[in-house]
Amino acid sequence: MEARLRLDRKAWLLLPAALTIGVAFLLPVGWLLSRAFTDPQPGFQNFELLWQRPVYMRVMGNTLWIAAIVTPVTVLLAFPVAHLMAHGSPQMRRWLIFLVLVPFWTSLLVRAFATAILLQRHGVINSFLLGFGIVEEPLPLLYNITGLLAGCVQVLLPFVIFPLYSSMARIDPAYMRAASTLGASPVRSFFRVYLPLTLPGLVTGATLVFVSTLGYYIIPAMLGGARQQMIAQLIQDQIATFGNWGVAGALSIVLLGATAVLLLLLQLTVGLKEIAR
Amino acid sequence: MIENVLELAGVAKRYDAVVAVDALDLRLQTGEFLTLLGPSGSGKTTTLMMVAGLQQPDAGTILLNGAPVTRLPPYRRDIGMVFQSYALFPHMTVRRNVAFPLEMRGLPKAEIARLVDEALALVKLPDHGDRLPKQLSGGQQQRVALARAMVYRPALLLMDEPLGALDKKLREQLQLEIKRVHRERGISVLYVTHDQEEALTMSDRIAVFNQGRIEQIGAPEDLYDRPATRFVASFIGDTNLLPGRSLGTSAGLCDVETAGGRLRAAVRAPIAPGVGVVVAVRPERLVVRPEGEGLSGTIVDVIFLGTARKYVVRLADGTECIALRQVSDPPLDLGNASVRVSWDIAHATAFEA
Known part of the structure; x- marks a missing residue:
């Protein structure tokens, strides 16, 4: 109670940040979203258009599908890393945290280019595969689903690794010892005891990845192909190429709505409180 | 029935240069309450961990009910264990915790329900089955841990300073509870503590550990009245x-x-x-x-x-x-x-x- 009062009295400290967000983010976003109902004339014609033109539905379906693949792949790759980070030696933990953080110091654009260099027709991976005679022809790795997945997963890994790590670090190793003395083989104690206890971090990380992927622009634009066009690219096209602010606003509302529904579902099943714990 | 439920012969364990347990021989009779007593670092907990299979001895053999288990993992040994930190699974209710070892053994549902009820009644927590561990006091959590460790009637119950985290009053109360459960179930217990009063209160026999060796083993009265070494004389009682x-x-x-x-x-x-x-x-x-x-x-x-x-x-x-x-x-x-x-x-x- 006392702590809350003290917080309230200092609430004015939030003012600068609140103003900045208000002016630089909420106002323009609100303006863009409102255009969905007002541009070119008041009404729901922009949403009807989304429904009628197959290209819009296809891109929205694409976006959900890609997010649905990226999420489990990222979680599966992050799990062992987070596990080592949480239960390895302190030295191992320091190195892993450093290595996972390094990409954050590099611009997303640079990382996307780096991935492109690795994956391109005469890039590092194809040269290696050709050189060792593993393949006869260069594999098509770029400007398709493979390139897109590689890009998304490498950028999003830390967003799963860190929440997972924080859940795992709280798991008392005595739980696993207890499970073993009670007759559980390592596999069974993993599925019955360890995995359920990592769920808060796992769900947080998976949600971050899913929601981030839904809104990705640079990665699909640079590493994906025409068939992997995603909703953010469509929004960009509508504004920059066609000056069609109304449709862009409507697409943004759909994206926002999908994210909100997802978070709501999560709240109902796992509980955000559990995630924040 | 086998006379010795547990037999350690020449068991040794070292950590780098430090000898934790040195050529240890120990026998625990079936139904006996045996306490390993000693200061921290004397090797008593290491000994318990090796019996549980949570640590591997460098030398020697461990027999459980006459069969060698030295190289078996904990989940293949017929043991139950109570930890100082309780180690109740926080995401499971009390019932699910107590049912866990029975589910691992593939018992039918009805049988599991019956045994869980019986175990919770034994530790006097029959109405707490649907709570989560964090909703229980420390003493209650340790009773649940006790119920969980013995519900499947393991050949040997291991207890690692189970009352170390509790205050004095509760500790004394639970000492008597554990004694009662031991008496009623006739279960064999290997108990570890650094508290000599606790050892004297609960044990049929006490093994006094010092620097990786047993200084003396015997009934509480023997150790108290006829200490074999100066260490035992000064460690037990004033x-x-x-x-x-x-x-x-x-x-x-x-x-x-x-x-x-x-x-x-x-x-x-x-x-x-x-x-x-x-x-x-x-x-x-x-x-x-x-x-x-x-x-x-x-x-x-x-x-x-x-x-x-x-x-x-x-x-x-x-x-x-x-x-x-x-x-x-x-x-x-x-x-x-x-x-x-x-x-x-x-x-x-x-x-x-």
């Missing part, structure tokens, strides 16, 4: 240690020259004349009288303990010793009054210093 020099041994009794005078004490093995010794006598065995036989000294402090009075007596050579007298005995005066301190020879033991 004891007075009087320094002196041996004058020779005959018929299991050693004559000792101390600064305060000559006295006699029991010895396990003869001590040659001239060797430095300490004589151990329990405070409640010291008799303090205003005059008569014995070493002379003065009372320098009197402490009232409720059931007894504790006298601090300074002997002629400056050594201080402690004597306990029942409150019903007439009190002695503090200060200049000279007193005589004596004891029955049977209650004094001499060790080489």
